[in-house]
Amino acid sequence: DARVTQTPRHKVTEMGQEVTMRCQPILGHNTVFWYRQTMMQGLELLAYFRNRAPLDDSGMPKDRFSAEMPDATLATLKIQPSEPRDSAVYFCASDPGQARVSGNTIYFGEGSWLTVV
Amino acid sequence: SQELEQSPQSLIVQEGKNLTINCTSSKTLYGLYWYKQKYGEGLIFLMMLQKGGEEKSHEKITAKLDEKKQQSSLHITASQPSHAGIYLCGADDGATNKLIFGTGTLLAVQP
Numbered sequence A: 001d002a003r004v005t006q007t008p009r010h011k012v013t014e015m016g017q018e019v020t021m022r023c024q025p026i027l028g029h030n031t032v033f034w035y036r037q038t039m040m041q042g043l044e045l046l047a048y049f050r051n052r053a054p055l056d057d058s059g060m061p062k063d064r065f066s067a068e069m070p071d072a073t074l075a076t077l078k079i080q081p082s083e084p085r086d087s088a089v090y091f092c093a094s095d096p097g098q099a100r101v102s103g104n105t106i107y108f109g110e111g112s113w114l115t116v117v
Numbered sequence B: 001s002q003e004l005e006q007s008p009q010s011l012i013v014q015e016g017k018n019l020t021i022n023c024t025s026s027k028t029l030y031g032l033y034w035y036k037q038k039y040g041e042g043l044i045f046l047m048m049l050q051k052g053g054e055e056k057s058h059e060k061i062t063a064k065l066d067e068k069k070q071q072s073s074l075h076i077t078a079s080q081p082s083h084a085g086i087y088l089c090g091a092d093d094g095a096t097n098k099l100i101f102g103t104g105t106l107l108a109v110q111p
Helices: A097-102
Strands: A005-007 A010-013 A019-024 A031-038 A042-050 A053-056 A065-071 A074-079 A088-095 A112-116 B004-007 B010-014 B019-025 B031-037 B043-049 B055-058 B061-065 B071-076 B085-092 B099-101 B105-110
Touching (some): A005 A088, A042 A065, B019 B105, B071 B085
Antiparallel strands (some): A065 A074
């Protein structure tokens, strides 16, 4: 059963520390999304990649957030330094790219729950 | 940029009752997706609509997209406690395949 895998599932860290979240997209999916979910803002798109190239990271605070895809099986989202306002659930999602035109959808991981104290 | 508004924000119904959740877009929808999320879990895909007037059903859930492709509704018939969760609509902007989401509707079903 193919799925998007995210690690860690839960993370508690102190303000100022670096946080790295990892995502393994479904094999063969060429588009990867990073979303952040909070009670106040709902689900926000932070960045997304196609064929490992960043297409749009306009939703991401540039000064402390960075997203990369070192290879087709790994996407990372890094926060440095972390702040309490970064506390949220971070979701990774992937989709087959072109095939989504025909009605397929994107698949979400279970999220990384981040708490910055 | 495209925005999605969902209503109501939250909903409490008695088990067995029908309910409807709405999603309205500021622009024409190229693809409209409905997801369900349980607390502490990821989003589970429910249905996707593309054509004006399209309607799809899965078990007791029916989703519709209006002819103008700017509004969608999700209807649950004879609700059950298992239907409880957050329902989110997502829209494909058509040009980039970027998926944005509405603010969500929190549904509670009382036994």
